[in-house]
Amino acid sequence: MRPSAMIRTLYRHRHSPIVTELPTEQLQSAVRDPQARLWIDMQAPSAEEYALVLEQLYRFHPLAIEDVVSDVHVPKVDDYGSYLYLVVHTLGLGQERMAIETHEVDIFLGNSYLITIHDEPMPVIDKLWRTDYHQERGLARGPAILLYDLLDRQVDSYVPLLEEFEIQVEALGDAIFRQERDQDEVLLNDILTAKTSALRLRRILIPQRELMQRLARSDYEVIPADARIYFRDVYDHMVRLADLTDSMRDLVSSTIETHLALANNRMSEVMKVLTIISTIFIPLSFLAGVYGMNFEHMPELYWRWAYPAIWLVFLSVGAGMLLFFRRRQWL
Amino acid sequence: MRPSAMIRTLYRHRHSPIVTELPTEQLQSAVRDPQARLWIDMQAPSAEEYALVLEQLYRFHPLAIEDVVSDVHVPKVDDYGSYLYLVVHTLGLGQERMAIETHEVDIFLGNSYLITIHDEPMPVIDKLWRTDYHQERGLARGPAILLYDLLDRQVDSYVPLLEEFEIQVEALGDAIFRQERDQDEVLLNDILTAKTSALRLRRILIPQRELMQRLARSDYEVIPADARIYFRDVYDHMVRLADLTDSMRDLVSSTIETHLALANNRMSEVMKVLTIISTIFIPLSFLAGVYGMNFEHMPELYWRWAYPAIWLVFLSVGAGMLLFFRRRQWL
Amino acid sequence: MRPSAMIRTLYRHRHSPIVTELPTEQLQSAVRDPQARLWIDMQAPSAEEYALVLEQLYRFHPLAIEDVVSDVHVPKVDDYGSYLYLVVHTLGLGQERMAIETHEVDIFLGNSYLITIHDEPMPVIDKLWRTDYHQERGLARGPAILLYDLLDRQVDSYVPLLEEFEIQVEALGDAIFRQERDQDEVLLNDILTAKTSALRLRRILIPQRELMQRLARSDYEVIPADARIYFRDVYDHMVRLADLTDSMRDLVSSTIETHLALANNRMSEVMKVLTIISTIFIPLSFLAGVYGMNFEHMPELYWRWAYPAIWLVFLSVGAGMLLFFRRRQWL
Amino acid sequence: MRPSAMIRTLYRHRHSPIVTELPTEQLQSAVRDPQARLWIDMQAPSAEEYALVLEQLYRFHPLAIEDVVSDVHVPKVDDYGSYLYLVVHTLGLGQERMAIETHEVDIFLGNSYLITIHDEPMPVIDKLWRTDYHQERGLARGPAILLYDLLDRQVDSYVPLLEEFEIQVEALGDAIFRQERDQDEVLLNDILTAKTSALRLRRILIPQRELMQRLARSDYEVIPADARIYFRDVYDHMVRLADLTDSMRDLVSSTIETHLALANNRMSEVMKVLTIISTIFIPLSFLAGVYGMNFEHMPELYWRWAYPAIWLVFLSVGAGMLLFFRRRQWL
Amino acid sequence: MRPSAMIRTLYRHRHSPIVTELPTEQLQSAVRDPQARLWIDMQAPSAEEYALVLEQLYRFHPLAIEDVVSDVHVPKVDDYGSYLYLVVHTLGLGQERMAIETHEVDIFLGNSYLITIHDEPMPVIDKLWRTDYHQERGLARGPAILLYDLLDRQVDSYVPLLEEFEIQVEALGDAIFRQERDQDEVLLNDILTAKTSALRLRRILIPQRELMQRLARSDYEVIPADARIYFRDVYDHMVRLADLTDSMRDLVSSTIETHLALANNRMSEVMKVLTIISTIFIPLSFLAGVYGMNFEHMPELYWRWAYPAIWLVFLSVGAGMLLFFRRRQWL
Ligand SMILES: [Mg+2]
Ligand SMILES: [Mg+2]
Ligand SMILES: [Mg+2]
Ligand SMILES: [Mg+2]
Ligand SMILES: [Mg+2]
Ligand SMILES: [Mg+2]
Ligand SMILES: [Mg+2]
Ligand SMILES: [Mg+2]
Ligand SMILES: [Mg+2]
Ligand SMILES: [Mg+2]
Ligand SMILES: [Mg+2]
Ligand SMILES: [Mg+2]
Ligand SMILES: [Mg+2]
Ligand SMILES: [Mg+2]
Ligand SMILES: [Mg+2]
Ligand SMILES: [Mg+2]
Ligand SMILES: [Mg+2]
Ligand SMILES: [Mg+2]
Ligand SMILES: [Mg+2]
Ligand SMILES: [Mg+2]
Ligand SMILES: [Mg+2]
Ligand SMILES: [Mg+2]
Numbered sequence A, B, C, D, E: 001m002r003p004s005a006m007i008r009t010l011y012r013h014r015h016s017p018i019v020t021e022l023p024t025e026q027l028q029s030a031v032r033d034p035q036a037r038l039w040i041d042m043q044a045p046s047a048e049e050y051a052l053v054l055e056q057l058y059r060f061h062p063l064a065i066e067d068v069v070s071d072v073h074v075p076k077v078d079d080y081g082s083y084l085y086l087v088v089h090t091l092g093l094g095q096e097r098m099a100i101e102t103h104e105v106d107i108f109l110g111n112s113y114l115i116t117i118h119d120e121p122m123p124v125i126d127k128l129w130r131t132d133y134h135q136e137r138g139l140a141r142g143p144a145i146l147l148y149d150l151l152d153r154q155v156d157s158y159v160p161l162l163e164e165f166e167i168q169v170e171a172l173g174d175a176i177f178r179q180e181r182d183q184d185e186v187l188l189n190d191i192l193t194a195k196t197s198a199l200r201l202r203r204i205l206i207p208q209r210e211l212m213q214r215l216a217r218s219d220y221e222v223i224p225a226d227a228r229i230y231f232r233d234v235y236d237h238m239v240r241l242a243d244l245t246d247s248m249r250d251l252v253s254s255t256i257e258t259h260l261a262l263a264n265n266r267m268s269e270v271m272k273v274l275t276i277i278s279t280i281f282i283p284l285s286f287l288a289g290v291y292g293m294n295f296e297h298m299p300e301l302y303w304r305w306a307y308p309a310i311w312l313v314f315l316s317v318g319a320g321m322l323l324f325f326r327r328r329q330w331l
């Protein structure tokens, strides 16, 4: 199901605590107003909405607009002087068990505006979308700090997801030691999905971490010097998350290795049972077969104690085999 | 089948919107004309054509010409001051399933000309080879931006190919979980080809990505400062493609690993069936064999209830074995 | 069981050798006193204690305080000019065999104070928490050298732990060559835990090593130039420990590999026993079965030397098989 | 067989096109002549010849001479101001199939001389050792360009060797899919040798590539600025060769992996045959054994239709088993 | 057995060729003598000897002394201005086959003295410990060049050891192809030890190589500018050795891989023998069992040619099976 398209705007005068939600018709005059601070959020916009906001109102560079419209997949920041264009990603649980998906968010950051563009609903934006929040904080502290607010909460929202994922990976590591019938293919499927997820996370989180470092260190026009320490804070959290992802990838790899070793062990156990039983009874069966032959001249058949004697042989051979297996540590 | 050789030229006067396709005879005077802008495209040229264009008309450096004639295999850019020599690669589907091939393209970029040399037909060049395109765009914006046009479309043309490849790799990942008779060797062959393709892609895309970064960052005489941002755009797309290639390589590796684990599991299942059947019936057969012996003095043979009793023993031993297997989780 | 919460302070006048333990009530005036040198140690503090010390008394940056309260997981140092904020980790044995755990310690280092914050009791701090120690050393030499004292002893305390761990890993490497029944799953569990521990150690020790290098090299306001060589000393020890961790990771990996090879070998041995016994006796059993058939017209049954002759056949076939196996090096 | 020792010299006056081969007796005066340009080639020289040329005539640094006499194994360039000392390697086919060997060449490059020292005959040197070649090219363009000539041809001579090697590796990749009896150990030996060769190539080609880059970039006294572009050309070729080597290493690794997976598959097929046959006939044999027992009181034995009935049972059980295997996709 | 402790001193006046071995009592005055050049060698010194030389006579930094007394494990160089403190390692054969051990050596290098400290006897030092050697070389050229002498010979002494090790690793690579009974566990143990040794070598040689590079490049007060080229020479030799170590690590890894593949192949051979024999004789045994049943009404039993006919059946089934196996390439 396609999420409903939406375009909405928060407006705050630079020197007034009053924040209002602006109808799209008034957007044009607000963009022209040098005292306005705006946050425009576009969810699954149409081609016309793209054209209106990005081309007509803000006249962003065609290359940036092209990147907004198409999906770029890798986090990045482009500096166009009077504004920054960012691509970041949010995380979400996928359909399959152990699957994690990522969704792209496009961001424009100017001196007086923040524009966020995404296809899926973003709970973190919804939480910040309250006019009272922007009276003292949010837009009140400028678009750069508002962007920090957004990214910081976004990153914080990954933590429970990743911790849940870590718990599930550790559960997989325990499940392989429990021997449950018909669970092996399910487990292998989960492990493969988990590995794919861990690798995908790594590929998103590591460039996103570098992006935060660039925001914290570089000399961008639209990020005031005293805002940089905040992006450094987000950077630290990304370091932690990337680290957690590395742990999970290694844990999944070790789990696959151990699963193989366990499967090997269990196959060995199966083979031992087969070998022990076969090795004991196949020679005995041969012996019984010998005395089931119908030759006329088989003197043993007529001996008085032959039958008890053959049982003695059976038992000795069997006991000897058992001893042999015990000496080899199979029993 | 060798593609037909071809050499063709687009001509545009620096200050006139009229673009014409030039016969080869007029090439010499056009090259000497300081107001001319030229795009020369050579497909599978002969030694004489090489000599004419590269040596006589343009007098390129012998080392560059040697690289054009022989295949160099690795993307690179050489700066000869008044012109750049580039080697880039295009992608194409190979003969075998899951196979991807690469073809080399040699490019000379001067202030007033672009020369493209390739052995295979290139659909992207054919699409740009229309005189009307170069009235406002293409040659009208200079050879550097024309090169961007070319590279950008070239890179865009990889995307469907890579996405199709990704879909096929994921299909392989699903196919190994379906147990289809006699498909295993085919699957393994596909997986091996896919891995080879992913590794080959990586080796082409990563130096090509670095090449784009050099075009975007370095201070080449023939690339105007305001054209650099365009090569940066191509660079971003290459980053994404290289990233996709990494994903596929990892996915293929995980698929091989999982295939091994699955094969192991299935062998285990086979062994269990063998072991269960053997372990139950081999001892019973021995017992039957015992009472098939022809000893004269076997008192049990003459007991009234011996036959039903032996069946009781058979059934108990069999049931005991089944219980043993169930306790070991084999059933 | 939650360790008991605790907050305690050592006070030393800059020019007096007398060191006293300060009650929390006098903390405020001591913090304001420009001649005071303080070491505040907080164990599992409550939210109010956090607020009192970090916000009211010292007014640390909110981002640093946020990091103290939440767990950050990766060692780091943040320079806030008049103070440093550090996150380091201590090591401890975990519950499971071969498990190693890490605990986070938060540290503030100012020109006249050291603040240490941790959830678990820290024996190294307890050992330095003696007023006489700080008369000539410890606080007497300033908070930076006191921090070195602390870190140096902390790092020294890892050595026996890591050496014990190394001995256990080597013991695992020997244990896999001893063939003890039912020990394999236990061994595999230990090896997997050891690998996880080695990887976790690496992820803590390597950033902690870099942290020490930054303390030794960077130009922090609160670290006097002549104190840097001491952090260089701790850095060297960290290099050694990180190196030891690498050794262990490699050793564990080789152990897993060798375990697999050994398991393979042993399975081969099992298969050989089964194959030798089956290959000898299954054909013989067939032969015995043939002469157990009840056909009326089987001339051999009535020959005089048939029974000894068939035994000759049995023995020849058996001996031939044994020769075949010896030639194949199975026996 | 030791190649015959040899020392030979080409002499060219700086301003005269006449090139002559100099007898060793005239070497001393030629070395002292400021207008002379010399190329001295030493093959498997004796200790006296080393002493004569390197110590007495040229007085090279003792450390360089020590490196010439002993084998150093890793390509390098040492700058002694008025001369360069280089160690490079040539490639050759080894004795075993898939084996590639490397031989060391020591080179001194001065402003007016080139000295090449090697133990094995070098066809590339023999090809350039013609007096007429040095009238216009070779020594005529100075020792640095002569060295380029030598290295360029040397590197070009690797290409057919490496391409042949690549073809053989690909042939191995196909051979593992053909199931030829008794070929497996031969194949494994070839694969192991190929991997060793690929790794050895990598270790020679990569430092040799870096060496070329240093010649192309650094500011050596004996390499004229306009000669650097030539070493850049050799560098490009080395990049391509190193890249080819990486491909082969990866291809060999994938081949080993696939070989293991295939071997696994084939073992599975063997096990299935065994299991199917055993699972069908072992229970039937038991049943036959039951009715081969000699109990007096076995009523079934005397029933009129017992024998046809038991055949019905035999066939039903067999058919049931076949159905079971077909449902499991084993048939 | 603990090696005997020893402390000995070589003395040379700066401007006199006479070198004498100094009794420990005269050490103090010699250390104070500005014209003296000293080489002090301490083998397994006691705590008092440490205190005497390092603390009282030379007053080295406490951190350096602490590093001498404790074992640091990783090669390093610390610059204390008027002296350098170095930790290097020597190699030796270990107890187990394929085991290589490393021993730590501590070195102080001043403008007029060299101090070497080690626990094990060092043959290289013993060889240089001759008064006549230091008349023209050794101490005559200053402590820095003496240190080079020592390190160069030390490194040269590794070469035969590493070459012997390489030969043994290659012998392992051949041994796995010979199929010798009961050798497999011994081989695996050797391979595991060899891998551990190769990894340990790498971890010592690579930092030691970097150390040499620092001595060759850095601007240390106690190393004269013209001595640096000598350390560059040692560096080259270390590069070669580190490279050799990499080769061995890769060779050992490939050997393990190949061993696994071979073991797999041989298990396959075993399984095929079992399967061929079982598949032929188990159905035949069933058939023999059928005609061993005692049913009253089995018409075949009384046919005239039944017995020859059943043999025909036996032989046809056996031949059919053999054909089947040959078609599958098992025979
Ligand atoms: Mg987008
Ligand atoms: Mg989008
Ligand atoms: Mg935060
Ligand atoms: Mg946060
Ligand atoms: Mg566990
Ligand atoms: Mg899946
Ligand atoms: Mg934070
Ligand atoms: Mg070309
Ligand atoms: Mg071409
Ligand atoms: Mg584009
Ligand atoms: Mg595009
Ligand atoms: Mg799927
Ligand atoms: Mg773009
Ligand atoms: Mg914390
Ligand atoms: Mg905490
Ligand atoms: Mg210390
Ligand atoms: Mg210490
Ligand atoms: Mg051992
Ligand atoms: Mg130390
Ligand atoms: Mg040499
Ligand atoms: Mg030589
Ligand atoms: Mg060339």
Ligand SMILES: [Mg+2]
Pocket: D152, D156, D237
């Ligand atoms: Mg060439």
Ligand SMILES: [Mg+2]
Pocket: B193, D173, D174
């Ligand atoms: Mg193929």
Ligand SMILES: [Mg+2]
Pocket: B063, B066, B067, D233, D234, D236, D237
């Ligand atoms: Mg070239």
Ligand SMILES: [Mg+2]
Pocket: E067, E068, E069, E070, E071, E072, E104, E106
């Ligand atoms: Mg020491």
Ligand SMILES: [Mg+2]
Pocket: E068, E069, E070, E071, E104, E118, E119
């Ligand atoms: Mg020591």
Ligand SMILES: [Mg+2]
Pocket: D066, E152, E233, E234, E237
């Ligand atoms: Mg030397």
Ligand SMILES: [Mg+2]
Pocket: D066, E152, E156
């Ligand atoms: Mg030497």
Ligand SMILES: [Mg+2]
Pocket: D193, E173, E174
């Ligand atoms: Mg060999």
Ligand SMILES: [Mg+2]
Pocket: D063, D066, D067, E233, E234, E236, E237
């Ligand atoms: Mg040397």
